[in-house]
Amino acid sequence: MTDILMTGPYPAWDMEDLEAKYQVHKLWEAADKDALLAGKADAIRAIATRGELGASAALMARLPKLEIVSCYGVGTDAIDLGHARANGIRVTNTPDVLTEDVADIGIGLLLSVARNIPQADAYVRNGSWTKANMQLVTRVCGKKLGIVGMGRVGAAVAKRASAFDCAISYYDINRRGDLPYAYVGDLVDLARDSEFLIVTLAGGESTKDIINASVLE
Known part of the structure; x- marks a missing residue:
């Protein structure tokens, strides 16, 4: 069995699958x-x-035998990509697994803030x-919505906000x-120019x- 090093636990159903197929350290x-x-060190070929x-x-x-770093999630900020690239180590992640879920939460938070749902x-x-x-509080429908970062999540948020007839603008590089x-x-x-601002940046x-005093004022 291939030896892999895990830095932290995965959900039980994935742990069971990994432990059935690999020697997990x-x-x-x-x-x-x-x-x-x-x-x-000489046996481990992958980091999960x-x-x-x-x-x-x-x-x-x-x-020294490391071939791949597999990230259970989207973000790779905590992985030293430069070192991996320089040493021929592949890095993988799961870029679309949570896109729709994060966008759902973003709209949920927007509604919660605008309509004071937790307080209600x-x-x-x-x-x-x-x-x-x-x-009385404010509505979301028809408001001017600014999105900071129009990547996968930003686009998914915008799609949902369109159903509320929001006027959508965005900032990105x-x-x-x-x-x-x-x-x-x-x-x-x-x-x-926005009545609500949603940040969907890494x-x-x-x-x-990036969201500093000038932006908040």
Whole structure:
């Protein structure tokens, strides 16, 4: 069986499948991680990781037979792609597995904020509805929606927001000619002209502090 190193657990159904097909070495369970790596370095051919755990250059360098890093998720920010590329190590992820789900959550959060859904739920549960009416809030339908980052998730959010008759604009490093939404090349201008702003960017140094005081003001 091929030896693989796991940096953290997967859901039970996937763990069962992996353990049936591979010799799985569980780094997170090892009492002495250095000893595990030293003892299995020449056998391990793959790293199975998660987006938030990644795989550092130091970890990959300790595995001379390493051929692939498989990421259980979309983000590869925590994987040292430069080291992998320089050493011929393949890196895979699952780019479309959660796109629709994340977009659903984005719209759900938008509705929750606009309509005060969590507050309304608490208002009913604690009996406040018998004493006074809740304050009126705003609708989502027909509002101007700005999307920061028009990648897979951003496009999926825009598709859903279109059903609410929102006027959709977006900011990205590139204009997308395959989408009908209005492109705004300045993030501050987008924020100024939007009634709601949804951010669908990957994390990391390249997007750190992109939503700054100028955008929020």
